[in-house]
Amino acid sequence: MTNALEHTELNAALENVHRAGIPGLFAEVCEGDKVWRGAAGVADLATGRPMTPDLRHRVGSVTKTFTAAAVLRQAEAGRIDLDAPVGRYLPALVPGERGDAITVRMLINHTSGLAEYLPYAYPSLRAFPDLARTGPESLEDHRFTRFERDELIGMGVTAPPAGPPGGTPGLYSNTNYLVLGALLEKVTGTTAERCVTRDVIRRTGLHDTGFPAGPEIREPHARLYESWFGMIDPPRDHSVQDMSWVGPAASLISTVSDLNRFFAALLAGDVVGPASLEEMRRTVPVVSQEGKVIDYGLGLHPVGGPGEDTFWGHGGTVWGGGTLVMIREDGKRRMAVAVNLQRWNRLDASGVPRPHPIDAALEEFHRVAMYG
Template identity: 70%
Template structure:
C-alpha cells in the first residue's frame, strides 16, 4: 500500500490541469510524514498574480462534513436522536406527516426527499433556461435561511422519506443548522466554529456567510457551462445562500488536518464515525449516483483502500478533500473555475480536457 510521494510527477500533473484550461489550482498531498504542496496557474487572470498553496479558499459543500460532525456531537451528548423525526425538533419548519417521517439521519444522508431550494432562490428551475444574470442579481443578497428552507419544503418532493436512491439537497443541511441552533441555543456557525473548527486546531478555517474572503486568496471564475464567456469573477459573493451547507473558507492544509483528525476519531467518537461511514445511494447534483454516508462519501482506488471525504463547489470555485481510511494518505485540492463543460443540445455537459487532467492528478495523489 506504500506509494511514496513522487513530487516531480505531482508537479507535472497539477501543471497539466492548468494547461488544460483551469486558470489556477493548488493542492496538498500527505503520506505519513511526507508532504507535497503544489500550485499552478494564476489567482487573477488580469494581473497574472500566481496562485500559492497556502491560499484561503471557498470550499463549498465540504462544509457539510463539518456540520454533520457537529450534529453527531449532539447525538453523542444525547441532545439529538439520529433516528428521531425532525418534526419533533422543528415542527414549524417541517410540519405534519413529513415532519414525522423525515429523521435527522435522512437529512444528513440526503434521503429526506426534500427538494433543493437553490433553483427557486435563483429563479432558475431548469439549468438550460438559466440566465447567468441571476448570479449577478444575487451577489449581495442576504438570504433568510428559514425562507430558503420553506422554498425546499414547499417545492414538489424529489422522493419519499428514506427512499432509495436519495437526492442531494442543500435544504437538508440548512435544516440541520436550525436543529443545532434549537438544541444548543447557539447559532450553528458559532457552534461549529467552537466545537469542530477550533477543536481541530484549524487556524485558517472560518464559517462566515459574508461576501468577502480575508487573507491571500484567488479570484473565482464562473463559466456557467460556457454561457459566461470569458468566465466572470465571483470571489466577492454573499454566502448566505449556502450557510452551513456550503460557506466554509479553508486551506488545503487545514482540510487535510481536519479529515485526518475526523477519521482518527478525534472530532467525533468511533461509533459516530462508523455511522458517518454507513452509505446509501444518492443522486448527486451532477446526476450521478454516488454512495453517501453522513456528510462523507467514499472513493475506492485500485487496491489502495477506501478514501473518505467530500467535494464542494461555489460560484467560480471548487475543492476536493479525501483521506484514506487509515489516515495515512491524504489529498486536498482547490480550483478557481467552475462549470467549464459546455452543454450539448440535450443539456448534458460535454467532456473537457480539464476533467481528464483532474482525474489524473487525483489518481496520482491518492494512489501513487
C-alpha cells in the same frame, strides 16, 4: 512514502490541469508525516499573480462534513437523537406527516426526500441561473443578496418531494443541511456557524478555517472564475459573493492544509467518537447533483476503484471555485485540491455537459495524489 519521483509526478499532474484550461489550482498531499504542497497557474488573471498553496478558498459542500460532525457531537451529548423525527425539534419548519417521518439521520445522508431549494429560488426570487428560463446574469444581480435561511428551507419543504422519507436512492439536497443548521441552533441556543466553529473547527485546532463574515474573503485568496457552461465568456470573478444562500451547507472558507488536518483528525476519532465515526461511514445510495448514484454516509462518501484502497472525503463547488478532499481509510494518505474555475464544460444540444480536457487532467491528478 512520498519521494522525489512522486514530487515530480505530482507537480507535473498539477501543471497538466492548468494547461488543460484551469486558470490556477493548488493542492496538498500527505503520506504519514511527509507533505507535498504545490500550485500551478495564476490566482488572478488580471494581474498575473501566481497561485500559491497557502491561500484561503471557498470549499463549498466540504462544509457538510463539518456540519455533520457538529450534529453528531450533539447526538453524543444526548441533545439530538439521530433516529428521532425532525418534526420533534422543528415542527414549524418541517410540519405535518413529513416532519413525523423524516429523521435527523435522513437529513444527514440525503434520504429525507426534501427537494433541493435552488431550482425554486429562481421563480420566487430570480436569484440563480436556470438553464430553462434565464441566463447567468442573475448571479451578478444577486451577488450581495442576503437570503433568509428559513425562506430557503420553505422552498425545499413545499416543493414536490424528491422521494419518500428514507427511500433510496436519496437525492443530494442542500435543503437537508440548512435544516440541520436550524436544528443545531435549536438545541444549542447559538447559530449553526458558531456551533460548528466551537465544537469542530476549534476542537481540531484549525487556524485558517471559518465562516465568512461578509461577501469578501478577507485573507489572501485566489479569484474564483465562473463560466456557467461557457455562457459567461470570459469567465467572471465571483470570489466576492454573499454566501447566505448556502450557509452551513456550503459556505466555509479554509485552506488545503487545514482540510487535510481536519479529515485526518476525523478518521482518527478526534472529532467525534468511534461509534459516531462508524455511523458516518454507513452509506446508502444517493443521486448526486451531477445525476450520478454514489454511496453517501453521514457527511462523508467513499471513493476508490475495484481492488483499490478506499478513500473517504467530500467535494464542493461554489460560484467559481471547486474543492475535493480525500483520505485513505487508514488515515495515512491524504489529498486536498482547490481550483479557481467552475462549470467549464459547454453543453451539447440536449443540455448535457460535453467532456473537456480539464476533466481528464483532474482525474489523473486525483489518481496520482491518492495512489502515487
